[in-house]
Structures are given as structure tokens and as C-alpha cells.
Amino acid sequence: MANVSRGALQFANSDREILKAYLPPKDGNDEIQRPFTTLTFATSLDSSLALSPGTQTVLSGPQSKAMTHYLRSRYDAILIGVGTAIADNPSLNCRIEGVGGYGGNGLEGQPRPIVVDPYLRWDFSRSTKVLSLADEGKGRAPFIFCAKEPQEEKVKLLESLGGKFVILGISDTGPLKGRLDWVDILQGLAWHGIKSVMVEGGGTVINDLLRPHYASLIDSVIVTIAPTWLGQGGVVVSPPRRVSAEGNYLAAARLKEVKWHPLGEDVVLCGKL
Numbered sequence: 230m231a232n233v234s235r236g237a238l239q240f241a242n243s244d245r246e247i248l249k250a251y252l253p254p255k256d257g258n259d260e261i262q263r264p265f266t267t268l269t270f271a272t273s274l275d276s277s278l279a280l281s282p283g284t285q286t287v288l289s290g291p292q293s294k295a296m297t298h299y300l301r302s303r304y305d306a307i308l309i310g311v312g313t314a315i316a317d318n319p320s321l322n323c324r325i326e327g328v329g330g331y332g333g334n335g336l337e338g339q340p341r342p343i344v345v346d347p348y349l350r351w352d353f354s355r356s357t358k359v360l361s362l363a364d365e366g367k368g369r370a371p372f373i374f375c376a377k378e379p380q381e382e383k384v385k386l387l388e389s390l391g392g393k394f395v396i397l398g399i400s401d402t403g404p405l406k407g408r409l410d411w412v413d414i415l416q417g418l419a420w421h422g423i424k425s426v427m428v429e430g431g432g433t434v435i436n437d438l439l440r441p442h443y444a445s446l447i448d449s450v451i452v453t454i455a456p457t458w459l460g461q462g463g464v465v466v467s468p469p470r471r472v473s474a475e476g477n478y479l480a481a482a483r484l485k486e487v488k489w490h491p492l493g494e495d496v497v498l499c500g501k502l
């Protein structure tokens with residue numbers, strides 16, 4: 230095939246069409262309180278994201294992987310928890326043919342990686358994948374959302390590549406004790422000019438955001454389901470169930486406006502909360 234950059238992925242126009250209703254508007258409003266937010270991850274038939282918390286597990290086949298990269302080109306930012314940053318050493322860039330670094334101009338189409346790391350557990354260096362890709366002009370350097378003052382040397386490294394630390398207040402009482410509130414995280418993203426964010430994981434982050442308390446923050450959900458059971462002990466997507474006023478158990482969450490779309494051996498499920 231002519232004019233295709235080495236290693237770049239392709240995602241068919243016909244498959245793009247099915248996702249349209251679940252993606253951020255192309256001409257978003259500048260005056261936003263929070264970004265358009267999509268939860269998107271790959272899961273097994275037993276709702277596992279990975280074989281164990283510290284393990285990266287390939288679930289998506291080639292076509293759904295290309296879909297994830299197409300999604301990455303449609304969002305301003307891609308967010309993960311620090312557990313994923315440590316376990317996966319991910320690239321968090323977009324490798325679709327035609328985006329910046331893969332045949333396109335500058336960094337056009339490359340999302341901003343966001344890592345939620347309140348206590349600065351992620352010990353990154355210039356050779357950490359996401360930073361080295363930023364260095365090579367194949368992705369953006371991350372913004373790290375934290376709750377404590379970072380080391381000067383880490384600030385310098387991150388800022389030299391175009392990234393930054395964003396310090397937010399942490400709750401010291403109530404159900405959010407020791408955690409960052411997602412309302413603050415999303416407002417912080419909007420404040421830093423991010424109008425759309427795709428949240429990839431991991432389990433802790435997705436289970437948190439699927440709680441009814443945060444449903445109004447989520448605009449869409451796009452899940453790749455792979456035809457495999459990972460078995461017990463994995464990182465499972467299973468938010469806490471609800472209890473009615475009468476004390477009966479209720480489903481934690483259910484999608485509406487649902488579409489199922491087969492992609493290779495996987496199926497992609499799109500919906501709204």
C-alpha cells in the first residue's frame with residue numbers, strides 16, 4: 230500500500246460510522262465545565278481487564294485495537310490510573326495512519342495522556358515509553374494529576390517534554406477519604422483546555438466511574454468484548470451493586486441507546502449510562 234507510515238494502523242470508514250453517536254462533537258463548545266467523557270476498555274467474557282493487577286493482558290484483536298487507536302485520535306486526552314501506568318508502561322499515543330508522528334502534521338490527532346497518581350507512585354524517567362514517544366514527536370507528554378508536591382527533578386523532566394503535574398486537593402473525610410473526586414479531576418481537565426477524554430482504565434478507575442454517583446459525568450461507554458475467559462483472580466469490572474430503600478439489591482448500572490458491532494473476533498458494545 231502506498232504512502233502508509235511504518236507501523237501505523239488503519240480503521241475502516243464503515244466501522245467509524247457506528248461509533249459516531251458515542252463520540253465527542255467535532256466543534257466542541259469552549260465554555261465547558263467538564264470534558265465529554267467516554268469509558269472505553271477491553272474486557273473478557275468474565276469481565277476481566279487483565280489476568281492480575283500487575284499484568285498487561287492482550288484482549289483486543291487487530292481490528293478492535295485499530296478502533297481504540299481511532300478513538301484516541303478523536304479525544305483530546307486519554308486517562309488511566311497509576312496502577313495501569315505501573316503495570317503496563319503504556320504508550321498512550323495514537324498510531325492510526327495520518328495522525329501526527331504517523332504520517333500527519335506535528336502532533337495533530339495525538340491525545341494528551343493523563344495519569345491519576347495522587348501519591349506519586351509512578352517513578353517515570355525519560356526512557357519510560359510515554360515520555361520517550363513524546364521525545365520522538367510521536368505522542369504528547371503526560372499530565373499527572375496528584376495530591377502532593379512532586380520532586381523538582383521530575384517537574385523539570387516532565388515540563389521539558391511539554392507535560393506537567395496538576396495538584397488537586399484530596400478529601401480527608403467521608404466516602405472519598407484519601408481520594409480525588411472525579412468532579413475535581415474532570416473540572417481540572419476542562420480548566421487545562423481538555424474538551425474530551427477517553428478513560429481506559431484500569432479496574433479501580435472504571436469501577437469508580439460506573440457508580441451511580443458519577444453517572445451524570447459519563448457521556449458514553451465503548452467496550453471491546455473478547456471471546457475469552459481470563460479466569461479468577463483478574464482485574465474485574467464490577468462496580469458496587471445498589472440497594473433500594475426497601476433493602477433489595479439492584480443492578481449497579483445498565484446501558485441504554487445500545488449498539489453491538491462485531492469487529493473481527495471481538496464485539497464492540499456502545500451505550501450511554
Ligand SMILES: NC(=O)C1=CN([C@@H]2O[C@H](COP(=O)(O)OP(=O)(O)OC[C@H]3O[C@@H](n4cnc5c(N)ncnc54)[C@H](O)[C@@H]3O)[C@@H](O)[C@H]2O)C=CC1
Nearest residue numbers: 270271278279282310311312313408409430431432433434
Ligand atoms: N483491558 C483494558 O482495556 C485495560 C486493562 N488495564 C489493566 O488494569 C490493571 C490495572 O488496574 P488497577 O490495578 O485497578 O489500577 P488503576 O489503573 O485503576 O489505578 C488505580 C490507582 O489509581 C489511583 N486512583 C484512581 N482513581 C483515583 C481517585 N479517584 N482518587 C485517587 N486515586 C485514584 C490510585 O492510586 C489507585 O490505586 C492492569 O493490569 C492493566 O493492564 C488497564 C486499562 C485498560
Ligand SMILES: Nc1nc(O)c(N)c(N[C@@H]2O[C@H](COP(=O)(O)O)[C@@H](O)[C@H]2O)n1
Nearest residue numbers: 271286287288289297317319320321429
Ligand atoms: N483496547 C485495549 N485492548 C487491550 O487488549 C488492552 N490490553 C488495552 N489496554 C489499554 O491500552 C494501554 C496500552 O496501550 P499502548 O498500546 O501501550 O498505547 C494499556 O495501558 C491499557 O490502558 N486496551
